[in-house]
Amino acid sequence: MLMSTNADIENRTVTTWRRHREARDVRIEAGSRLARGKIVEARDATRLMEAVVRPGDRVCLEGDNQKQADLLSRALLAVDLAKVNDLHMVQSGVVLPEHLDLFDRGVAKKLDYAYSGPQSARIARMLFGGKIELGAVHTYLELFARYFIDLTPHVALIAAVSADREGNLYTGPNTEDTPTVVEATAFKDGVVIAQVNEIVDKVPRVDIPADRVHFIVKSDKPFFVEPLFTRDPAAITEGQILTAMLAIKGIYAPYGVQRLNHGIGFSTAAIELLLPTYGEKLGLKGKVASHFALNPHPALIPAIESGWVQQIHSFGSEVGMDDYIRARSDIYFTGPDGSLRSNRAFCQTAGLYACDMFIGSTLQIDLQGNSSTVTTSRIAGFGGAPNMGADARGRRHPSEPWLKAGAEADPESPPALRRGRKLVVQIGETFGDKNVPLFVEKLDALELAEKLNLELAPIMIYGDDVTHIVTEEGVANLLLCRNASEREQAIRGVAGYTEVGRGRDRNVVERLRQRGVIRRPEDLGINPLDADRSMLAARSIKDLVRWSGGLYAPPSKFRNW
């Protein structure tokens, strides 16, 4: 309809279109009574919360993967429950104990989140106990998307390294989620409160412009950052080296994978450390592993120093890598101040659309290839893996690995109409810690969904997205499987001595091997006895420091010298 009638116009009920802005202004005014300019003393932080936050608000308490608004979370936890209660927390990471204390105390009631790493056991207990009303467990991108549609925060509590007096923020190398959270909050009439380590005359670079920041609280100690991506080469096993060799020769080489994302486990750390040695011997330098969506993994230093890597965009930073990154701006994204600029939303998008492969480990894989990191007593959430480990249905640009994988999955369709496929590789040893099998008939995630009455089981990567499984027993190429039973036997065929593996049909598995669906070490010309720690480009954290020319400064828990 192009024209309204007079009757429609008279029936309009809305009289003002600025209610949200007016409400926001009232909150800011109440908070301003505690502030000098935008600056609020740390001792007044809880009073600031009581002035600005309303019962039932959606609150984003910045809990990133690494950077935590710890002072603001303690301040929120201490509020007078008569003034602030029943909050709906919408945050990517539930990482600090205080994040869950909020629910124990009744400050918060409902939770939508993406990742809960260190709190995974407690969050499971609280969900079972009914302490938390769960919205959903999201992927990062999915939660960020909802910030702009139906989970827009009323208040964002964020963390930055420094602020100037106007409120311009410098986030430092761990920019992570901050720009996304601030964008959604500040431009939809929300209030943004930042905790900063220091207040300076001029910030090194402006990561968040001042007109998006309403209050600043100076913390008495730096915000909490955890080294999540440091894997000590000394702990890499021969089994992990063998699986890494199989992945390099059996997947990286034949597909020519240049653009990729690595998971954070030991198997992919082994791959990173084998590139300059084993990869070099195979003549793969310049042909694979040159462009990454990846945090600054210390294990990648030898490959960078050997000239393998051209470019890395990062979700966040890593403790101890700052000086190295500064000195390698050809590789990393850095600001005019020289330090890393990370951005979780952009890097997730890059991993989804611009990478041809995700390779990472998981805790459980079932007979359909579904994988999950949920066990009955732990709900770790998803973080980024489901976006990294999924085909982007909106992708339209061709590349060699993507087209080759698409052709393997669907050899019949005319090439110009055939979708490519992202390589989604699950890598791991058939048995994990304490001899727990990687392969199972039924995922614990299903049991959890039944117990909690969830509509969806928390599956990290769906079986139909997985293209390859690599274990010490070989590589299974699921793209070449033509039906569910072939797929099941291909998975059993690399499941080693687990019950699932011992339950294989030996004849079918042998036929799959002849077709190249399963490739054993000997089929790839790899002798398992060659899998030796001497092949690693660095065999200790100290070796990594040496490779970096002394620029990498490992946190003390990784130092034994």
Add this chain to the structure above:
Amino acid sequence: MEDLRFQHNVSARAGGTRRTAIVGVVASGNLEVLVERVLPDAECQLEIKTAAVGFGEVWEAVIADFVERHRPGGLRLSINDGGARPDTVSLRLAQAVRLIEEDEQ
């Protein structure tokens, strides 16, 4: 602790001339394998002392594959296991045979 014993008939004698070899270490998640050339050419014996109880079926499967793949005729293998994973066991057994098949220096 659990003691397991396996006896296999083997079609070929293990190569090389060495009389004994030892690989691995007794540690949590690891194992030590002592291999001795003391049996008739068509026999292979394995004696296992393991810290993990109740994995007999897995041992049986690991050892059947080992015998089929490496034909360790004439060898007695004594294993001291600290709860190693099956893939580690396979690797150590293969390493032990490789070592005894090397010619004596």
